[in-house]
Amino acid sequence: MSAKPPNPTRATAPSTPPTAPGTPRDLVGIGIGPANLSLAALAHGLPQHLQPLVTAFYEQRPAFHWHPGQLLEDAHLQVPHLADLVTLADPTSPWSYLNHLRDQQRLYPFYFGEQHRIPLADYDTYCRWVSDRLPALHYSHQVDAVRWNPQHALFEVDFTQLDADGEAEALGRTHTKNLALGVGTAPYVPEPLRPLADAPTVPVIHAADYLTHRERLLTADHITVIGSGQSGAEIFLDLLRARPARHEKLHWLARTEAFALREHSALGLEHLTPDHTRHFHALPEAVRDRLAPGQGRLHRGVDADTLAAIHDELYRRTRDGGWPDATLTPGVTVRTAGRLAGTKIELHLEHAEQATRSRLTTDAVILATGYRERPLDQLLAALDPHLHRDDTGRPRIDSCYRLALDPAITRTGSNIYVQNAERHTHGAGAHDLGLAAWRSATILNALTGATPYPLPTRTAFTTFGLPGPRGERTPPGPDGSHGTLVHLKG
Template identity: 75%
Template structure:
């Protein structure tokens, strides 16, 4: 028998990206949980503007939504292949890292088959009702055109926020997006505007991470030799490869996450600024493909009309004339400045976590924050709330909003299943999904030393003889 509208659910998920999709998939077989997940989009999609042909995800296919905690789940990537009669082709393809488009198709398959997911539902507000000891979630049901169709309210004891990230544009570059008639796009929308971009005489890509590299490579492949007219700039001192050594990857394990969470706030903040190459560097294969493409164009003499300049920041930017853009550049190491005129710009400047305050404004009196006014998050991914809320058994879990407390693995797909299982174990109050006690060969901190007391020396009839030798 289905619950009445006033019956509190066990869990409401807000946002259906890969992380809450993982949570929904692992919650699906748990009959004791009543769950529902809302997303304002009409259907699942995952970075559609960056599903460039040949671009791969940066984690192995085993880092799907469920496998690393429940390989027998019906929602594994391998079961997706089986449902499409593609297991043997995948087997012979010998691909450890799958294409982005294939990962997106896998997530769509899961999303289309989980009954707890409700797309076209925009969550408007979240409040705590102290009289009923539950959260109230107000939402608007949207029609196919995205217009409001009906209003609704759901009551729940627990919430999982998976509202994702949003494209980030640094302040010096904001004047560019206010220049109508000139192609200036964020990399998140690259494929949507690719055809228009290719008509531009000169194109500049800003950003030295993976997205910038993939966009530059795709543009390079699409432009004829001698008429590339491309410029790629970035703030980092080099177009640096991502740290991908075996032991380096152990920073994306539960062991490191636990270690990081136990550090002091000031140490965590300092570490985050030093670990950019663990998650913001460029895949070595992408760098090799760019070099191969450039090298191929030198075989008959001459150099491609493409400029790659790291160590550069944009001081200011804006439109000049009618169809031109001008970037005022500063080389960080040389302390020199110059101007770059271009016809189109792709801003591969990354993403930022969506502020939780927009959605949780009604809970602000209950939220507990750190010294920088960020939400506190415990080891089980629960927001720190006033005891008047948590004492009732109500909790708010976050997914991909806790890098300041849980470290570089926060946005990594490889930790999705483990975090989802951790949340479900916390929510059910039992080991619903058994998790390993150890996941890395590296020991990230010193254990509390114990006094080393030598054992008592046992008397021996040989002692006098030995002492005399």
């Protein structure tokens, strides 16, 4: 599996003593995925009456590439193009998707094509277009450690510069008043399948690496796809279309009860608005933890077009009589897995509702088993004594996406902002591209203290929660004031 970081051989953070800063930055971003790219774009476009921010963003990969192993030809973004890097915070920004299309002379075909969702590959191209034009983005730079320098009241950021092979080339250090952590997520492999994932002789591939291994996978006699999310569905459809009728030899297994539709109603999706984020953040920690698993329904499942395309493709294959050799079974857990004779894989399956177990022999497995937040612990190890944690040891994060740090740090005006590591405090919207511009704007408003990006105070028709003891509502009304509903005791 190539889910490993680009430079596995790098040394751990150099334990050099704190140094005097050269030119400190106002903001250093760690990781350049859509989240920090959005922040870099909006930071670059601050209104002229404000002092420009001195920024630097570091990314361990050699160039901007968004999920390159999953850019299937027919795969589309699950959000409209308005959820680009900037538009929902600043529709006048030059870094919008529409301006990218204009620059590429594609605006009119886009308009006549009435595409409401854009291909994943187009989103990748758009982000690279932004990345190629923004200053102060440093690729092939892996950040190793962050620490606080009390003498200079700055964060020190240690990085390793990587060569073309991803090997350490040079070590460096920069100083900054503020940090934005945008290290994203890493492919997740369930425990029972981990021993298989590194087997060189049998292809067991995470969906993240699908396109790299597609040709080899297609030579396998029988293929199993595990996972019923959007990626699992897209990969299953791609394999199905590539196999001859009657000889598909495919299994699609899912732990979920059904190959289900993901939430797509406008009212349902209001759970991904800033209003809901604010409401969720204000709930007690224990309540948030209870609600979090249920929020998965907002991201899990498959869009209607992909489910319909799978059904159409299967149906087309029944035209001449007979059924395709494809087995689609939900409600199944893979308990354990092992190799058979070095070339085959045996999956031990369980159907809990039916209380049955069986074995499946297959020649290749694709794990469409999702992603998990990259842990921040190693990166922030030196800051541990300054970090405030919740009852289960996770970092506390305030409504402006700031880690709760010792006042000794924050009263100097320095902060660490997080992007996409705040699901436990901000809810399901944390990973949603539709909130990226909002979050970047919120961060820049807090960091500059000058509200360069005024944000709407109301973003949903749904009112989340009841009024508070003084009649205040969450969220505030469109004029910024709180409503007047009366709080009833009891």
